[in-house]
């Protein structure tokens with residue numbers, strides 16, 4: 001587990017393609033997760049959450065950057081583990097599962113037989129949590145409803161799959177994994193309209209990338225209309 005800010009953590013599974021789960025902690029100890037990672041990593045992730053926070057019942061919300069399985073497949077396991085004797089009702093009744101409104105219609109298809117639908121959809125610039133000051137920034141293209149998540153106080157931007165960090169620098173996502181690559185190139189610059197100091201991509205090791213580097217990269221690839 002890595003600490004990215006006072007109340008912000010990342011938990012990474014094993015292997016090159018693992019997607020980390022980000023954990024945001026509120027004053028009252030309640031947790032918001034960003035993405036749930038791969039199914040194969042869910043054991044590690046659940047174990048680490050339990051070790052640090054004691055109980056999965058602290059999780060009040062899960063926000064998905066988008067629907068791709070490497071970001072969402074861990075959800076089914078997590079939901080099963082959250083169903084306990086003391087909380088036998090479906091965790092979906094007490095946990096907010098959030099995605100962008102344009103992502104929701106495509107969502108259930110990706111959870112391999114176990115249909116767990118988001119129960120809250122958000123729009124561009126909607127505040128997801130007032131205390132955390134967590135805001136959704138809709139940047140479509142990689143997927144129709146892909147969102148970046150801005151933590152306004154900490155000035156951190158979780159960029160999901162907007163780009164990847166590689167040992168040789170930032171690179172765009174692969175075209176073949178995009179719903180609309182042209183739209184991706186047109187909208188990627190949207191994130192520069194907001195105040196943040198570091199961007200945190202999902203792939204690779206939850207690294208904080210300084211804004212300057214991101215600006216240079218976007219300048220190179222953006223086709224803003």
Ligand SMILES: [Zn+2]
Nearest residue numbers: 066068142161
């Ligand atoms: Zn993706």
